[in-house]
Amino acid sequence: xxxxxxxxxxxxxxxxxxxxLLLMAAAVxxxxxxxxxxAPWYELLFDTPVQVKIGQLDVAxxxxxxxxxxxxxxxxxxVGLELKRELVEGELSSLRKIVLPGVGAIGGMAIPAxxxxxxxxxxxxxxxxxxxxxxxDIAFALGILSLLGxxxxxxxxxxxxSLAIFDDLGAIIIIAIFYTAQIxxxxxxxxxxxxxxxxxxxxxxxxxxxxxxxxxxxMWVSMLKSGVHATLxxxxxxxxxxxxxxxxxxxxxxxxxxxxxHVLVAFMILPVFAFANAGLALQGVGLExxxxxxxxxxxxxxxxxxxxxxxxxxxxxxxxxxxxxxRGMNWLSLYGTSVLCGVGFTMSLFVGSLAFESSGxxxxxxxxxxxxxxxxxxxxLGYLVLRFSLNKA
Numbered sequence: 191x192x193x194x195x196x197x198x199x200x201x202x203x204x205x206x207x208x209x210x211l212l213l214m215a216a217a218v219x220x221x222x223x224x225x226x227x228x229a230p231w232y233e234l235l236f237d238t239p240v241q242v243k244i245g246q247l248d249v250a251x252x253x254x255x256x257x258x259x260x261x262x263x264x265x266x267x268x269v270g271l272e273l274k275r276e277l278v279e280g281e282l283s284s285l286r287k288i289v290l291p292g293v294g295a296i297g298g299m300a301i302p303a304x305x306x307x308x309x310x311x312x313x314x315x316x317x318x319x320x321x322x323x324x325x326x327d328i329a330f331a332l333g334i335l336s337l338l339g340x341x342x343x344x345x346x347x348x349x350x351x352s353l354a355i356f357d358d359l360g361a362i363i364i365i366a367i368f369y370t371a372q373i374x375x376x377x378x379x380x381x382x383x384x385x386x387x388x389x390x391x392x393x394x395x396x397x398x399x400x401x402x403x404x405x406x407x408x409m410w411v412s413m414l415k416s417g418v419h420a421t422l423x424x425x426x427x428x429x430x431x432x433x434x435x436x437x438x439x440x441x442x443x444x445x446x447x448x449x450x451x452h453v454l455v456a457f458m459i460l461p462v463f464a465f466a467n468a469g470l471a472l473q474g475v476g477l478e479x480x481x482x483x484x485x486x487x488x489x490x491x492x493x494x495x496x497x498x499x500x501x502x503x504x505x506x507x508x509x510x511x512x513x514x515x516x517r518g519m520n521w522l523s524l525y526g527t528s529v530l531c532g533v534g535f536t537m538s539l540f541v542g543s544l545a546f547e548s549s550g551x552x553x554x555x556x557x558x559x560x561x562x563x564x565x566x567x568x569x570x571l572g573y574l575v576l577r578f579s580l581n582k583a
Contacts, residue, residue: 209332220467236252258540260420262459271447274429275444286514297504305490305491305495306491306495307320318545325534380416389430409426463540485560496528501524523580539557
């Protein structure tokens with residue numbers, strides 16, 4: 191019986207849908223705790239102050255921000271590794287292949303942001319959340335997609351993953367430009383000094399993980415103190431990880447690191463993040479709260495903006511012969527995939543935590559409500575459209 195249980199658990203973690211299912215479970219558990227007698231304990235847990243002090247260096251934050259600033263840096267490190275691998279030798283290494291997911295990602299960020307700004311144009315505080323519906327949660331989206339089984343064409347998965355990578359890249363740029371606190375030039379200079387060090391390590395073929403970790407930690411702390419969001423450290427560090435070792439062609443540091451981090455990020459970091467950030471108290475929620483500009487703009491941006499932006503620009507690129515329809519896909523499956531891009535749970539929560547953290551107004555409730563509604567409707571409609579289209583194929 192023990193062996194059977196071990197095999198069952200092992201098979202679960204091999205499933206493509208496992209990460210998405212864990213994210214859903216973590217989010218549901220957070221919702222249950224936030225709406226139960228355990229709610230004060232849930233809030234107390236993530237408000238717990240955690241301090242690390244070494245000499246004059248002092249980093250003190252509540253547990254929630256250690257998760258959002260620290261653990262999520264590991265997530266962005268994995269995103270950076272995937273981005274570099276795809277650009278160098280993967281699906282994004284060919285210009286013809288990157289046009290369709292590239293323009294889809296642009297539309298999928300621009301249209302939702304435009305809808306949000308239109309809905310909240312009269313509220314200068316709410317306007318700062320314009321980027322929240324621009325994000326796609328690839329783990330959730332692939333989790334929903336995998337529920338359709340082997341009928342899903344490989345090209346559809348590749349298209350969705352490639353589009354999500356561009357989407358993440360766009361989110362990284364938005365965070366770097368628009369969601370930074372007051373800049374400390376001294377700390378930023380220390381972080382900047384780490385970049386030539388990383389270049390030299392890469393240039394001379396250094397593959398020791400401990401060296402990259404040490405430089406990465408220094409850069410992360412410096413970024414944290416500089417006012418530029420610390421999670422960007424993960425992306426910068428990833429871009430300097432060598433693809434191959436010059437002394438051993440069979441050694442692939444980037445690939446190995448990506449492989450080792452996948453389980454940690456997918457099955458621990460993202461579920462912990464979801465559990466820490468999805469605890470939405472629903473007491474007193476009514477139509478008035480749902481129609482508030484922030485949740486309404488986010489929900490419409492995710493549900494309508496994503497499908498209009500992704501499908502519209504992809505259709506235009508195909509009609510203008512800039513790109514080809516992916517093999518095994520048709521217009522209906524392309525539309526279903528576009529709708530599925532409206533599942534923005536993890537990344538939307540993350541951007542939302544940055545958008546309103548320094549506004550002086552507690553918008554966390556509004557933000558979570560819109561994200562959950564928009565992602566839920568997008569996930570359901572995207573699944574139904576794809577199921578219908580794949581049954582006809």
